[in-house]
Amino acid sequence: MLSFSFYNSTMTNNNLIQKAETVLNNNFKEDKGFTIPCEGLYPFQWNWDSGFIAIGFAHYDATKAKREIEALLSAQWENGFIPHIVFHNDSDTYFPGPDFHQSKLHPLASKTHRTTGMTQPPVLGFVLKELYDIIEDKVDILNFIKRNIDKVYNNHEHFYTYRDPNKEGLVYIYHNWESGTDNSPIWDDIWATMDPPKYKFERRDTTHVDAAQRPTNREYDYYLHLIEIAKEHNYDDAKIAELSPFLVQDPLFNAMLIKSNAALIELYGLIGNSDDKIKTLKQWQTKAIKRFNEKLFNEKLGAYVHYDLRNEKQIEYLSSSSFAPIFADIPNEERVETIVKTMMKKFGTEDRYLCASFDPESDRFNPKKYWRGPVWINLNWLLYRGLKAYGFYDLSNRVKKDSIELIEKYGFYEYFDSRKEVKENAGYGGNNFSWSAALLIDFLKS
Incomplete structure (x- = not known):
């Protein structure tokens, strides 16, 4: 006989999963095959x-999982x-939109989709591996991966070719977004x-x-100014590297790239006949991990930090x-022992609750303001997986428990x-937020 506590917990989890699925299904745009946040x-x-x-x-609708990835890759340059944004649809609820970004300024930009001219942490490599691990029909999902993996590889090749001016295995970002x-x-x-100009613009986020x-x-003046610099030079990476006041080697961004490299190595191994790509990926990995540890670890703080490539110095904040x-x-x-301490x-x-997005002991910490202090479910999911892999089971379970409880x-x-x-109410920003729902499902099923 099941104990009441186990039964009650199972009922609660099933209820949460149903609510999470409802959030995702409601945010999915059937006609375009993608999900709004x-x-x-x-x-x-x-x-x-x-x-x-x-x-x-992937846990309950493999077709939507695949369509999500295909919709994003359909706008690849x-x-x-x-x-980082694909404007599949029209909307007046967000600024800056496609007319401001003007991605078409770059000669190799997508000819079929309006997009921005910046990117985001490259998660697709390890996401493809997650889909393979989760989805039961291995033949179907591996065929899907075969059709799309080279697109992700080409994205990594772009980073190491155009975003690594020192050829050291660490890529830069030119915008905080x-x-x-x-x-x-x-x-x-x-x-x-x-000291950017004060731009005239109508904020849309603060109406929601x-x-x-x-x-x-x-802060938006800074954000827009960086985009204007990139637009002035047609989103040319070399010119941006030369002229942008914001040029940063980010530990999160580079860690996602390294994790995705590792996933692509595994997936190409499953696919077969990919020795050249596996060899190149391993070369990228060896260089990247070595330099990451040399350049981005801060002994005084006992953790990794960002590196200001424009001014050649670490940014010493946790x-x-x-x-x-x-x-x-x-x-x-x-080193992982030091980081966990x-x-x-x-x-x-x-x-x-673990894990605040910025050092709670800093005078810059703000527990309510976006990335200046609040807990984010996606970063917690990364931490949970990493801590578990290193054998910190109690701590990884705390991160998982805190995330579910919030x-x-x-x-x-x-x-x-x-x-x-x-x-x-200590939930902030957008409600019915897609990745919070998606990763809750994974937490409860892992």
């Missing part, structure tokens, strides 16, 4: 969102670049070196979400990105307050 606030297709969303779909951690305090010191939870208008390399098997056993000392006190308590929000004593 949430209604109003994010009405288009976002790059890394779609990767995480596909993982959720001729040079292998995969943009490419990091995925849009308004992180990490960027504050770079903004201090810039409390402005206290979003970047300021002045964020959830500092721990993401655990997911990509980058640190050795000794740092995380627990700064982020893992008993009065907090959603169960507050709903499928975009991000959450890390402080346990908060009495009001």
